[in-house]
Amino acid sequence: MSSFDIEFAAVTDIGKIREKNEDNVLISSDLGLGVVADGMGGHSAGEIASNIAVSVLAETVRKVNNQQLKIPDNFLPKLAPVERKLLMAANLANAAIYSTAQSSDIYRMMGTTLTGVLFDKDCATAVHVGDSRLYLFRDDKIIQITTDHSLATEHVRRGLLTRAEADRSKIQNVLTRAMGIKKNIEFDLLKFPVKAGDVLLLCSDGLYKGLSEKEMAQLLKKGHDMPIVKLCKQLVRISNENDGQDNISAVLIKILPAQKATFKQRLKRFFSRS
């Protein structure tokens, strides 16, 4: 597992105008996993898709951890075990959604975004598809780790739109990649080292539509000493107050120091018995 102490918090809110919450979040400190999925599609299919996404992902990771499930040897053998585990879980989740979508007419066209992060040793491995985001808050600066798979972002990447235009654009909702739409999809896999003091924020598009990165950074900075559940709720609440047009979900992950510490820190901890 991770070489840090990791705190997780998750909040999801229906927003102001939606009739149902199509987002799904999952956190598991046992697995060291945090996931956000934002479903789409008519009827209640969106929430079903996102539900399948998070549950299959977590279940697969758990099974692989418990050795109830073995990753096939020929499945991307060059990648690290964690990456293979996460990618296989994401692929299985996609297959599950796709087959469900094909099984019945009411599920047709359903899909979901998925952004999940799995911790192992001193690294976080993120799997990402769609327009949910993973932010890293470090040294009072917030960085977006994932790239949205939306047409607007593609345009920004090619310099066809500015970032500001893209944020206002109608085609922000047009996803170029999503789970459940095709049998095999391409996932973004990102691996990055984390350190104590980092805060990771996984969120659906509802959150960042109501909160600019600057505001997020301010809130995260202010809420440094706050319990992260409270902080997470605050983020969602403020975003909902500002926008609230969509479902809002946030998963907040705080990396706390565990054992790798300087002599001073070790001394400090030596005396800490709260």
Add this chain to the structure above:
Amino acid sequence: MTEHPSLVGQEISGCEILNKVAEGGMGAVYKARHKALNRIVCVKILSPSLANDKKAVELFLTEARAIAELDHPNIVNVYNVGKERGYYFIVMSFIEGQTLSVMLKKHKILPIGLILDLFEGVLLGLQAAHEKGIIHRDIKPSNILINPQGQPKLVDFGIAKKVDKEKGSTKTTELAGTAYFIAPEQALGKDLDTRADLYSLGASLYYVLTGQFPYNGKNTIDIIQKHINDPIPNPAKIRSDMPGWLSLAVQKLMSKNPDDRFQTAKETYLYFKKMRAEDQLRVKMGNSGRAIDLGEEGPLRIVKEEKTTTASDRETVQKLRAQEAALKKRTTSSSRLPLMPQLDASVPDATARKPRKPEEKIQMLPAKGVKPVDVFMPAKRPSFRFTQNEKIQEMSGDIKQVLKLVVFVPLFLVFAWGISYLFHTLGTICSVHVNANAGLISNLVMPFFAAEYAPNQMTMTGLAVAALALILASSSIRAFSRSTLLLLIVALVAYMSGLFTPNVPFMELANITQFIFTPEYYLCYLVFAMAWAMGLCWTLNRTVSQGILGAALVALSLVLVYLSSHLSIVPDAQSVFVKIVFYAALFCGVLCVYYLLSRTEKENMLFPLVLLLASVVGIWMYSVSGLASNINRTLNTLTKSIVVKDSFSAQSNEKMEELIGIDSRRAAFSSFDKTNELTGLSDQKVLEFLDEQVSKEAPGVFDEKTKPLFLYFLLNYYRGGESKMKFAVWDYAVSFPVQNFNRNAEANDAYFFLLALLYAFGALSCAGTIFFSEDL
């Protein structure tokens, strides 16, 4: 046919469904027979997955009604719109024949005349729709149906697309419009007007003329972005028999900027008509209209026609070159950033037009005045400031810590000193109640249950309780928060020092150097090690080194327990109970060590504490079990041989009950009846009686020292039964090493040595807590 298998053969709005023709994202299209008119129609049914979406339904219906108003030969006719049996439907005319794309695939190359005929029809239909304010949004060859008479009909009138757009924030993986024919503004998600349809029409025309898509790419995004960004392709390069004006018209229709296109379908239509007439004329005059040079002649003609768009077409070729140049520049010229954001913000392809529009250069001028500093500073300034602040904070933090150390550590020492002095005094006062034969526990507790209190004992007890409350309250002070347990131990030790060595002055440390390695001092080390080990057990988030230290301290405590309580009498190995206690204690000790070492067990701080206490107590009990069992055996034989009659009071009670006639249940409780003939007597008389009895039963067994002890145990037996005696025996046995300790402490100051150790440890702990308090 997964959608409505039941629909085939059924009736909707007086139409009998015959078979499914097509299926799309919005729903399915069926061929049907209109019963009343006996006519083949086409029924489009909204997908049931969208039937609950109010907005989708509303738009499905409004759009259909709008098209129904458009009675135009080049637009498919709508007969009926509505909802029946839960299905939203549109009844349209059924067109035999094929779509333009199918036709193209069949024939590979279509004659230009035919293509223009068809597109003129499409333009007329489009014009009619645009006049009603309806934008098709998805003009493509497969949406142009050709009936057997060769008449083109526009179908799929923006219904699905408009719904998609109106659904707004709902996510979708499909962009309104087909990638191969999508207008740049549509692909950029900007507001659309009717000119977007003209772009798509131009792209369709390109495709039909050349058999190739204007832009092709790896994937949809690639294609879409080429529509936005790539130079307009020239159809004449692929199809050489194309009149120059047509090639230019296609390129004009496909202009990135809507302002550069033909502005209406009508204008396009008229232009086509006019140019074709001119071509005809030229053919009649013997001049073939082919292979006109693009750069020279083409633009001139358009200039005549289109005053508004003169500049754009004249410079098509230049424009292409400029675009290419601009694109190259764009990728490399990040160093010229100050100019770029201004341009980017307004129009995506503004750089493409930069060379040929002088007025834009004027717009660019102010941008030069923008200082790059403004762009970069906001990101850097705060971080710079922050580092400074941090340093200041750090420095002031250090000063604060030193100040805290100076204030709180002496305060702690004074506090601890006061506490220990108070409890020492209390112990001294209480020392009059100490019974040399009684065990530690009864000696510690009994002073407060004595028949008669010593002078000032009550006052001091009250003060001591207040001091205990103060110790507990002090845990709310951050600096002292980690010393509560230690202060409690200090209070206990000070109380014991006063209780058992009342004649030694407080904090007399003169003799300690001589006794450091004596067995009595082991007990001091034991208490010290246990205090530390308990502190560690109490700690949350232990590190590995801390765990190892804790484990070592636990092990040391166990060894010290054995050493300090180990008597010359071998432990009672006969008793199964004692063995169980020993192994359980060992197990607890090992478990405690394990918990201190394992990093996973961070949350549970009480558990190792309990384990440590249990194992120490267990091993201690095991060590003294030999002594206890010896005493017990002797006492058993004694109690069997000494004859004590039942009490008179009990007998009198019996008689009384019989006299009054109460049904006595005394027999059932006889084992609890501790009354006997000794009950009413004073302790002194009972002891005399027992002394007599013991001397009679076991002459010469006890000496002067042991006799009072055994008489004390026997007194307990006759006053409280066997269990009370056994408790007294175990209490004695367990505290026997402490009694030795007490006896020697008079001379070797062991209590004050222990107190000094605890002070030092307390001060260290307090200082550590203050120094690292920021992190706690």
